[in-house]
Amino acid sequence: MLKLLNKEIKLSASKLSFLFIAFAALTMAPGYPILLGAFFISFGLFQSFQHAREANDIVYSALLPISKADVVKSKYVFCVFIELLGFLLMAALTLVRMTLLKDAAVYRENVLMNANLVFLGFALLIFGIFNSVFIGGFFKTAYYFGKPFIFFIVTAFIAVCAGEAIHHVPGLEAVNSFGFEVLPLQAAVLISGAVIYAALTILSMRASIKSFEKIDL
Amino acid sequence: MGVAEIRGLCKEYPAFKLRDVSFDLNSGRISGFIGRNGAGKTTTIKSILNLVHPSDGEIRYFGLPLLGNEAEIKKRIGYSTGAVNYYPRKKLRDVAAVTRSFYPNWDEAAYEEYLKLFRLDEQKSPSELSEGMKVKCNLLLALSHGAEILILDEPTSGLDPFSRDELTDIFLMLKERGTAVLFSTHITSDLEKCADDIIYIREGRMIAASTVEAFRGYYSNYGDTLEAIMLRLEREARYA
Known part of the structure; x- marks a missing residue:
């Protein structure tokens, strides 16, 4: 699998996929819908799919001495790799906001989502949507990615709106807590996000392997 | 037994059918795969590489079926x-x-x-x-x-005569080293120099799979070139 990841990084990936990891820094932007950081990281991954298609990457990969399932897995492994790098950066910055900056007025007065474990759970949900909706959609043809990307934008937009606004729903104010307040609730949302991310990614990869086996390249 | 054996290969598209294509590839021999544009050469080649899924037929390399041994075969x-x-x-x-x-x-x-x-x-x-x-x-x-097997889909298309000549020299060198070469082209003059066997396909159907000598012996009139034979056969098919 390391060889496949190396191939993705060295040949298939767009440099933008790596540069867009920096959008994780939006976690620190005051008064900004910080969940868009996860969306922009996903957008960077989309650039790699464009780059790979222009380079005939799928046919090159299919001709390597690997199974067709491995061709699909390599795309998922690369995306998970970038997503986890972005997530780690977001997590580090979130910890800064939860500790050193938890009382900073600029964040306290924010009407949008606060950077806490709930935010990280929603970020994983957005990455899971990308893996499921976009990558899963792409592997139905292994060529067309316009529709899957539009579906991803719509679904991710709904998830971002939900995440940014959920604490305004009466009774759900606690999800926007500061620092380590209401930690069990924060941790539960993060764990749920992680489980949903893993489930969406694994189910999508299985479906993509099946679709790709049937495709004529 | 050839290093590659293709038997009864079929592939159906809405507007094209590849029907019952069979041939062998052998070590140290160059097989010229000829036919007009759209005859089914690329479909055949993609099928034997498992890039497209044949509707029917059997593909074996080194005695092993391609399906189930794809990664191992593709190393060779x-x-x-x-x-x-x-x-x-x-x-x-x-x-x-x-x-x-x-x-x-x-x-x-x-x-x-x-x-x-x-x-x-x-x-x-x-x-x-x-x-x-x-x-x-x-x-x-x-x-x-x-x-051990080299499959080339129209490698000389778009090349100048000198580059084509260089490439055919390379194929001859590979043949000397024991490589089996399948070389698809519609430029039959390239095959005059290097091919040992001819696989001829028209509208998805096999017309011939034999040695160049046998092909000439069967289809040639007074020492025709491969191009002249193919042109005559294609014209005959068109007006038949």
């Missing part, structure tokens, strides 16, 4: 095409470095040898190369893992 075969270029903006050195990692049988000495023979610059990317050099670039990767 090479594929090149004149029509597709991989990673046009990446340096050849980088593409070779990644390709090398997938082949335990990668032969670095052969890679260096073909690099010199083809006069390729590792620092260049395919987008900086002429059409002929791009074909050689693909061939370099296909040959450097000691492929």
